[in-house]
Amino acid sequence: MQKSHQIFKKLKGAPLWGLAILFLLIISAMFAELIAPHNPIDQDITQALRPPFWIEGGSLKHILGTDELGRDILSRIIFGARISLVLGFIAVALSGFIGTGIGLTSGYFGGRVDSVIMRVVDIQLSMPYILIALALIGALGPSLRNIIIVIGITSWVDYGRIVRGEVLSVKENDFVKLAKIAGCSTVRILSKHIFPNVVNSLIVLATLMLGRVIIFESALSFLGLGVQPPTPSWGIMLADGRQYLTYAWWLATFPGVAIMLVVLGTNLVGDWLRDLLDPRQRTALKGGGNLLWKKKS
Amino acid sequence: MQRYLLKRLFHSVITILGITLIVFIITHLTGDPVNLLIHPEASQAERELFRKELGLDQPLYIQYFEFLKNAVQGDFGQSFRHQTPAFSLIMGALPATLELTIAAMLISIFTGVPVGIISSIKPRSYYDRFGMAFALLGQSMPVFWAGLMLILLFAVKLGMLPSHGRGGIEHIILPACTLGLFSTAAIARFTRSSMLDVLDSEYIKTARIKGLSEYKVVLKHALKNASIPVITMTSLQFGRMLSGAVITETIFSWPGVGRIAVLGIYSRDYPVVQAAVFVASVLFVAINLIVDILYAYLDPRIKYK
Numbered sequence: 056m057q058k059s060h061q062i063f064k065k066l067k068g069a070p071l072w073g074l075a076i077l078f079l080l081i082i083s084a085m086f087a088e089l090i091a092p093h094n095p096i097d098q099d100i101t102q103a104l105r106p107p108f109w110i111e112g113g114s115l116k117h118i119l120g121t122d123e124l125g126r127d128i129l130s131r132i133i134f135g136a137r138i139s140l141v142l143g144f145i146a147v148a149l150s151g152f153i154g155t156g157i158g159l160t161s162g163y164f165g166g167r168v169d170s171v172i173m174r175v176v177d178i179q180l181s182m183p184y185i186l187i188a189l190a191l192i193g194a195l196g197p198s199l200r201n202i203i204i205v206i207g208i209t210s211w212v213d214y215g216r217i218v219r220g221e222v223l224s225v226k227e228n229d230f231v232k233l234a235k236i237a238g239c240s241t242v243r244i245l246s247k248h249i250f251p252n253v254v255n256s257l258i259v260l261a262t263l264m265l266g267r268v269i270i271f272e273s274a275l276s277f278l279g280l281g282v283q284p285p286t287p288s289w290g291i292m293l294a295d296g297r298q299y300l301t302y303a304w305w306l307a308t309f310p311g312v313a314i315m316l317v318v319l320g321t322n323l324v325g326d327w328l329r330d331l332l333d334p335r336q337r338t339a340l341k342g343g344g345n346l347l348w349k350k351k352s
Numbered sequence: 353m354q355r356y357l358l359k360r361l362f363h364s365v366i367t368i369l370g371i372t373l374i375v376f377i378i379t380h381l382t383g384d385p386v387n388l389l390i391h392p393e394a395s396q397a398e399r400e401l402f403r404k405e406l407g408l409d410q411p412l413y414i415q416y417f418e419f420l421k422n423a424v425q426g427d428f429g430q431s432f433r434h435q436t437p438a439f440s441l442i443m444g445a446l447p448a449t450l451e452l453t454i455a456a457m458l459i460s461i462f463t464g465v466p467v468g469i470i471s472s473i474k475p476r477s478y479y480d481r482f483g484m485a486f487a488l489l490g491q492s493m494p495v496f497w498a499g500l501m502l503i504l505l506f507a508v509k510l511g512m513l514p515s516h517g518r519g520g521i522e523h524i525i526l527p528a529c530t531l532g533l534f535s536t537a538a539i540a541r542f543t544r545s546s547m548l549d550v551l552d553s554e555y556i557k558t559a560r561i562k563g564l565s566e567y568k569v570v571l572k573h574a575l576k577n578a579s580i581p582v583i584t585m586t587s588l589q590f591g592r593m594l595s596g597a598v599i600t601e602t603i604f605s606w607p608g609v610g611r612i613a614v615l616g617i618y619s620r621d622y623p624v625v626q627a628a629v630f631v632a633s634v635l636f637v638a639i640n641l642i643v644d645i646l647y648a649y650l651d652p653r654i655k656y657k
């Protein structure tokens with residue numbers, strides 16, 4: 056059992072900014088109807104292309120301005136959080152599930168199964184995943200379900216490789232050998248003895264992948280093969296805003312800021328979790344997991 | 353050593369075979385290719401005849417072997433849109449993509465590595481904090497948004513650089529910076545952590561005790577040993593860049609493989625998409641193979657299983 060002051064000690068090093076951003080994201084996604092000042096798909100041509108409030112011609116009615124159809128940008132960003140988060144969570148869960156299953160199999164059984172799976176991993180890693188995803192969605196048709204499926208089958212590889220690597224080292228432990236001697240079934244060994252030892256790395260990876268999946272979705276939507284309008288997705292807002300870049304910069308700027316902040320949040324929290332849960336894989340930001348925000352001691 | 357090289361080569365061939373299989377499957381997911389090729393009012397008999405001509409009445413595995421035989425010879429069929437061979441269309445666009453990727457690679461190496469080194473010399477200094485904050489932001493930015501913001505600043509507001517197309521050196525600056533942004537950030541962070549590891553080691557302390565200048569310690573002794581993981585990581589970034597090029601080329605109307613492939617997907621021009629995926633993947637496999645072989649010669653400590 057961990058004493059409460061130890062838990063607080065660990066939380067002390069937490070990336071407050073990262074957690075705050077993710078908290079804001081989750082709140083926006085859950086309570087979009089309550090928070091957003093306007094309906095995200097209500098058009099009002101008389102209010103089209105209003106700048107943000109601090110610029111001449113803008114007003115506090117539309118804090119971040121409006122788009123070419125007079126829709127409120129801030130409200131669309133708040134509702135866009137819902138799409139990004141829901142899609143992100145389901146896609147991460149799907150690819151994590153596939154990847155973990157394949158990684159456990161590959162690492163535990165080894166031999167021929169392992170070499171076949173590793174070749175499949177090689178193949179997938181050598182292909183430009185954006186083109187594959189675009190081609191698949193072009194073929195299957197762009198719907199939320201298809202996007203999740205495509206992201207799931209193009210990004211399981213990362214989980215597969217990490218889990219396999221972990222299993223390879225975990226299975227050499229005595230407790231696994233003893234479980235085998237004691238006559239535990241393979242399923243039991245994998246689920247009760249090996250999986251719990253891999254969970255930490257999985258949590259870290261899933262956090263970092265959430266950011267990547269959100270970028271992936273917005274890239275697909277940006278290229279017109281993701282979520283379809285009028286659904287307020289950050290990628291679609293960027294793609295629309297691109298045409299008005301020369302005289303209405305706010306259309307493309309703010310959704311991008313939203314994406315960047317969320318991904319920054321997942322990166323900060325992911326790096327922190329890695330230091331906390333998985334001391335073997337140290338972060339790229341060594342010498343203090345969150346050296347950005349900590350005062351000089 | 354020789355066995356290792358042969359095995360590596362064998363793996364590469366298997367990988368390329370797998371790639372052709374996936375490329376082949378993608379076209380068959382789109383439904384009946386005949387619908388894409390024939391005029392819409394064709395009669396049933398015409399369709400059957402056409403199907404036979406294309407070999408689409410054969411079992412799938414025979415179709416795949418046909419496809420493989422042609423693919424190896426660089427024949428992916430005619431582009432539906434351009435009425436020219438898809439493969440030569442892609443090969444014609446390849447120099448533009450390579451130019452962009454190499455420019456982006458150079459930018460990220462020549463900014464990422466110095467930023468990483470300077471950060472590692474004085475960890476937790478203001479410079480380090482600033483550099484790493486910038487790197488973290490760079491890794492969190494979506495490529496297409498970074499591209500739009502660069503266009504907004506340098507092409508729209510300042511009017512300094514062209515926002516699209518390929519031409520003189522001024523045309524490549526914005527797309528190359530966009531494409532290189534993520535890798536610059538990744539290389540800077542990785543160089544820093546790799547240097548910190550090395551600077552902590554006994555032989556660096558010995559070198560310092562010997563009274564070598566800081567300049568010599570850092571740039572000669574530490575950098576040399578920190579560079580091997582950095583080189584591995586940089587070669588992996590290349591694959592990422594080939595994917596990133598798809599989006600960068602689309603934003604900047606850069607006439608490369610990625611842009612042609614995206615336009616091909618929009619117009620369901622599948623021979624072009626197949627050729628593009630194939631060429632990009634083979635390029636990536638080849639680069640990885642070359643890097644691995646170079647290692648085998650350069651670093652005799654690597655064990656070959």
